[in-house]
Amino acid sequence: MESEPQSRNPQTEKLFLWASFILFCAVLAFTWSTYGDETDRLDGLRASERKKEQAFVTLERTREQTGRYLDRFSRDPEFVRDQARERMGVAEPGEIVIRVDGARTIAAPAKPAATAATPAPAGR
Numbered sequence: 001m002e003s004e005p006q007s008r009n010p011q012t013e014k015l016f017l018w019a020s021f022i023l024f025c026a027v028l029a030f031t032w033s034t035y036g037d038e039t040d041r042l043d044g045l046r047a048s049e050r051k052k053e054q055a056f057v058t059l060e061r062t063r064e065q066t067g068r069y070l071d072r073f074s075r076d077p078e079f080v081r082d083q084a085r086e087r088m089g090v091a092e093p094g095e096i097v098i099r100v101d102g103a104r105t106i107a108a109p110a111k112p113a114a115t116a117a118t119p120a121p122a123g124r
Contacts, residue, residue: 072079084090091097 089097
């Protein structure tokens, strides 16, 4: 005897399909949310990496300049003499050193002060 397939209840089939659809939508929403979060995190990491790379380049440039500066100090006595004169105010015998305090402010023209007009006293 062959058994006939039992037919399912149509309401049960609809419920199963809707439950599957809702589960699929929930998984899709979770995946989309995770993708967005990970994309934002990856963008942040890339920005951080760019900042670190710029800092590294700046440090390398500073290191090279410092190396050239030290090399010049060790090889060029005229440079050492000029630096000592400029930074410490050292003078050779017979020279007169004149220092002007606030020399940078002297170079810039001063803004004219606004004078308030005072009324003349009334004559008695």
